[in-house]
Amino acid sequence: MTAQNPLLAVEGVETYYGNIIALRGVDIAVFEGEIVTLIGANGAGKSTLMMTICGNPQARKGRIVYDGEDITHLPTHDIMQRSIAQSPEGRRIFPRMTVMENLQMGALVTDGASFDADLQRVFDLFPRLKERQHQRGGTLSGGEQQMLAIGRALMSRPRLLLLDEPSLGLAPMVVKQIFEVIKDLNREEGLTVFLVEQNAFHALRLAHRGYVMVNGQITMSGTGAELLARPEVRAAYLEGGRKEAAE
Amino acid sequence: MSNINQAGSADEQQAPGALVEWEQRVAGYAGEPPFVEEPQRLSAIAAALKDAAIAAAIAAALFLFFIGFRTDIAIGGLDLTTRWQAFGTAIVVVFVGRLLFRILLWRPATKAGTRPLLLRAFGSGEGTPLSEHFARHSKSVGVVALVAAVLYPVIILALFPMKDKQFIDLGVLVLTYIMLGWGLNIVVGLAGLLDLGYVAFYAVGAYSFALFAQFFEVGFWFALPIAGILAACWGLILGFPVLRLRGDYLAIVTLAFGEIIRVVLLNWYTFTGGPNGISGIPDPTFFGLEFARGDDNLPGLLGIGYDSAYKQAYFFYIILALAMITNLVTLRLRKLPLGRAWEALREDEIACRSLGINTTNTKLTAFAIGAMFGGFAGAFFATRQGFISPESFTFMESALILAIVVLGGLGSQMGVVIASIVMIGGFELFRDFAEYRMLIFGLLMVIIMVWRPRGLIATREPSAILKERQTISADMVAQGEGH
Numbered sequence: 001m002t003a004q005n006p007l008l009a010v011e012g013v014e015t016y017y018g019n020i021i022a023l024r025g026v027d028i029a030v031f032e033g034e035i036v037t038l039i040g041a042n043g044a045g046k047s048t049l050m051m052t053i054c055g056n057p058q059a060r061k062g063r064i065v066y067d068g069e070d071i072t073h074l075p076t077h078d079i080m081q082r083s084i085a086q087s088p089e090g091r092r093i094f095p096r097m098t099v100m101e102n103l104q105m106g107a108l109v110t111d112g113a114s115f116d117a118d119l120q121r122v123f124d125l126f127p128r129l130k131e132r133q134h135q136r137g138g139t140l141s142g143g144e145q146q147m148l149a150i151g152r153a154l155m156s157r158p159r160l161l162l163l164d165e166p167s168l169g170l171a172p173m174v175v176k177q178i179f180e181v182i183k184d185l186n187r188e189e190g191l192t193v194f195l196v197e198q199n200a201f202h203a204l205r206l207a208h209r210g211y212v213m214v215n216g217q218i219t220m221s222g223t224g225a226e227l228l229a230r231p232e233v234r235a236a237y238l239e240g241g242r243k244e245a246a247e
Numbered sequence: 248m249s250n251i252n253q254a255g256s257a258d259e260q261q262a263p264g265a266l267v268e269w270e271q272r273v274a275g276y277a278g279e280p281p282f283v284e285e286p287q288r289l290s291a292i293a294a295a296l297k298d299a300a301i302a303a304a305i306a307a308a309l310f311l312f313f314i315g316f317r318t319d320i321a322i323g324g325l326d327l328t329t330r331w332q333a334f335g336t337a338i339v340v341v342f343v344g345r346l347l348f349r350i351l352l353w354r355p356a357t358k359a360g361t362r363p364l365l366l367r368a369f370g371s372g373e374g375t376p377l378s379e380h381f382a383r384h385s386k387s388v389g390v391v392a393l394v395a396a397v398l399y400p401v402i403i404l405a406l407f408p409m410k411d412k413q414f415i416d417l418g419v420l421v422l423t424y425i426m427l428g429w430g431l432n433i434v435v436g437l438a439g440l441l442d443l444g445y446v447a448f449y450a451v452g453a454y455s456f457a458l459f460a461q462f463f464e465v466g467f468w469f470a471l472p473i474a475g476i477l478a479a480c481w482g483l484i485l486g487f488p489v490l491r492l493r494g495d496y497l498a499i500v501t502l503a504f505g506e507i508i509r510v511v512l513l514n515w516y517t518f519t520g521g522p523n524g525i526s527g528i529p530d531p532t533f534f535g536l537e538f539a540r541g542d543d544n545l546p547g548l549l550g551i552g553y554d555s556a557y558k559q560a561y562f563f564y565i566i567l568a569l570a571m572i573t574n575l576v577t578l579r580l581r582k583l584p585l586g587r588a589w590e591a592l593r594e595d596e597i598a599c600r601s602l603g604i605n606t607t608n609t610k611l612t613a614f615a616i617g618a619m620f621g622g623f624a625g626a627f628f629a630t631r632q633g634f635i636s637p638e639s640f641t642f643m644e645s646a647l648i649l650a651i652v653v654l655g656g657l658g659s660q661m662g663v664v665i666a667s668i669v670m671i672g673g674f675e676l677f678r679d680f681a682e683y684r685m686l687i688f689g690l691l692m693v694i695i696m697v698w699r700p701r702g703l704i705a706t707r708e709p710s711a712i713l714k715e716r717q718t719i720s721a722d723m724v725a726q727g728e729g730h
């Protein structure tokens with residue numbers, strides 16, 4: 001996965017909140033069939049990048065190309081109808097709707113022909129959701145809500161799945177389970193995944209390639225194993241900076 | 248589910264899980280002796296009696312002078328008369344009222360365990376047996392309500408020949424508010440857009456018909472769709488500027504919008520007649536026939552003789568049909584992508600966009616469709632009154648409709664019906680005490696909001712088409728412990 005055009009290319013993107021700059025010229029490429037992760041400290045701009053890809057807020061400079069098409073200035077709903085799906089930060093499931101209804105919402109952009117098959121696939125991935133299909137989203141546990149957020153995103157049959165911190169606030173067992181699902185989806189169906197994570201260790205082990213973001217800029221990139229081996233990554237994201245302090 | 252006896256005696260035939268389940272259930276019962284309730288309730292009633300007696304005594308002391316004696320100015324001083332009967336009645340009312348209040352509603356702060364009867368029956372804020380009950384039986388309740396509504400004029404005509412006109416008129420009024428509530432429910436309840444200016448669309452509908460009738464002499468049925476379309480257009484006109492507003496800001500702008508429409512109607516003398524309004528708005532016809540005296544008109548042709556109550560009944564069925572259309576359209580839309588998008592919008596706008604929903608169009612259609620039903624109701628209002636003026640479309644109307652939607656439970660169709668009946672019926676009941684009406688109105692709102700903070704029927708009914716039968720009971724799920 002080198003020579004061909006990337007499925008998603010972010011080129012020199014700058015994003016502002018009012019006058020405050022959040023992304024200072026970010027370049028990222030995600031190729032078809034890859035899992036790419038983006039790690040960085042709180043407030044680095046990871047979620048901002050993910051939302052910029054989705055067009056909310058829109059990039060002020062640079063461009064975003066998906067599948068050969070410039071999507072930089074498209075409205076969010078147009079972008080999301082182009083086989084991109086997102087599980088946003090904080091899950092954002094619909095609390096008063098049932099699990100089933102949440103999943104139906106995910107399939108709203110499809111023509112509905114493959115709904116039953118897609119539903120079955122999500123239930124196979126997350127049997128918990130099947131058990132709870134009539135329960136209201138807001139009463140699910142945190143882990144179940146995360147499963148629902150991912151399941152809802154998968155219902156639109158995406159080629160590219162954007163995940164923002166799926167491990168947030170979850171028990172290690174559940175994190176492992178969710179990462180397992182991401183891996184399976186990628187390996188068995190060739191789903192391309194762009195994963196924003198705090199949990200750098202797990203994310204880098206899962207991903208083919210990774211980017212490190214500091215203060216709205218990409219400072220490092222490489223394969224997951226490469227980044228895991230880098231002392232500055234270890235110091236900043238894996239061992240809470242203890243090593244750096246000791247040296 | 249097998250009962251305890253069976254599971255205990257015939258456990259060999261049961262699956263191994265059944266025995267475990269039974270043991271667990273027995274363990275569950277262990278800490279909960281079944282007969283503790285009774286003495287507590289008796290003492291609660293005794294306490295309530297005592298409390299009521301004290302209240303009655305205080306009332307007696309006060310009322311002795313307020314009610315028991317009456318002074319009139321008479322020649323040569325004051326004339327004192329006693330009114331023991333009124334005095335006694337007042338005390339009895341206080342006693343019974345206080346007793347009922349204690350037993351049924353009031354929860355003493357000290358004893359958390361003793362729950363008043365009404366709360367136990369209907370559920371309080373947290374556990375929601377009442378709303379679950381309605382959610383589960385909403386279909387049959389709806390059918391019963393509809394049948395009752397269809398029979399209402401017939402029953403009234405048969406039973407109350409002297410007051411039939413008045414009662415049917417009240418029914419028409421209630422139904423008008425039900426329809427307005429259902430229309431606003433689309434905007435506020437489903438799409439979650441707080442609209443304080445809904446009466447503007449009611450006004451647009453009413454004036455559309457009135458003006459069309461005045462200038463082009465068109466009839467009600469011809470003007471009805473026009474009124475709806477014009478109101479929908481105004482819904483869009485309101486929708487565009489407020490697209491990016493939410494919550495309080497949206498409320499303020501919609502409030503201003505409602506007032507602008509009213510002020511324009513008030514000041515545009517040449518066109519709308521200003522404060523004088525428009526009169527002589529024609530009655531609706533029945534396939535070209537009129538409800539009037541004369542052999543060529545409908546009552547004459549049917550040979551039933553003219554009675555103005557028949558016209559009221561006709562109005563009743565028109566508004567019933569219009570309201571039912573509103574209801575059915577809403578129920579249908581809830582199952583379609585558009586209605587789903589409305590509800591999703593209410594829950595989380597960002598998630599909506601990330602699922603590819605065009606939130607702009609979703610909001611605009613909510614405003615437009617909600618406004619359209621307001622417009623229909625307005626046209627009906629115009630034809631029923633025969634006369635309209637800006638006075639009928641004040642902010643008070645918007646507030647009343649919104650109160651009906653909120654008290655009924657946002658998004659609940661049945662809640663709107665109950666709230667309309669209670670509020671509009673209540674208003675009529677207290678017509679003789681006009682100056683206390685607002686006081687009672689406010690009190691009622693406070694009580695309902697304290698008792699059921701999310702409206703009478705707070706449970707949202709899932710609109711997903713269920714492929715399998717629900718196995719987990721709904722009230723377990725509400726607490727997140729269905730397993």
Ligand SMILES: Nc1ncnc2c1ncn2[C@@H]1O[C@H](COP(=O)(O)OP(=O)(O)OP(=O)(O)O)[C@@H](O)[C@H]1O
Pocket residue numbers: 017020022040041042043044045046047048049089198
């Ligand atoms: N709506 C907003 N308005 C103004 N500033 C914002 C807004 N959203 C984010 N920011 C700022 O932009 C910067 C990047 O935020 P972002 O949410 O992208 O961080 P993040 O890398 O996702 O952090 P975390 O790991 O904590 O989720 C932060 O300084 C944040 O305060």
Ligand SMILES: [Mg+2]
Pocket residue numbers: 046047048089
């Ligand atoms: Mg973030």
